[in-house]
Amino acid sequence: QLKLKLPYKQESVIPYLEPGVEYCVSVSITTTFNPTSIFSERRxxxxxxxxxxxxxxxxxxxxxxxxxxxxxxxxxxxxxxxQTSNLHCLNIRSHTYSCVMKTPLTRDP
Incomplete structure (x- = not known):
């Protein structure tokens, strides 16, 4: 059994309840004029x-x-x-590929 004392609000949330568990609540209101009150029916x-x-x-x-x-x-x-970088491949008749990389120092023939 858990007993909480909360200040009055229209709605109060208890943050540390576990999911998927049944909880029963009964409320008692205490005021300055009525320090003792009976508990409500459990819900x-x-x-x-x-x-x-x-x-x-x-x-x-x-x-x-x-x-x-x-x-x-x-x-x-x-x-x-x-594939689209500065690497140019030449297709030779023997179906072998030779690749020549162009550099800023080389010139095209």
Whole structure:
């Protein structure tokens, strides 16, 4: 049993209740003119249910898919950047490739 003394408000919130648990509340109001009062009838209610494990796995899966997509896009961007850099490949008839990198000191023939 838990006993709380709270100042009067239209609505009071108890922040440290556990999710998915039934709590019963009974209220007594004490004033300066009436220091003793009787408790109200008990009212019982469940707090919100705890989050399901399925939603946690779904969130982890979505984060994993998002990370994979970002990884693949970055790889694609790096590949495009490397292909369009200053590296020029010449196709020779024997189907071998020789690549020549242009530098600021070399001139085109």
């Amino acid at each position: 019982c209610s469940f707090t919100s249910p705890p989050p399901s494990e399925i939603s946690q796995f779904l969130l982890l899966g979505l984060c994993g898919v998002f990370g994979l997509v970002v990884f693949l896009l970055l790889g694609r961007l790096i590949r495009i950047h490397v």
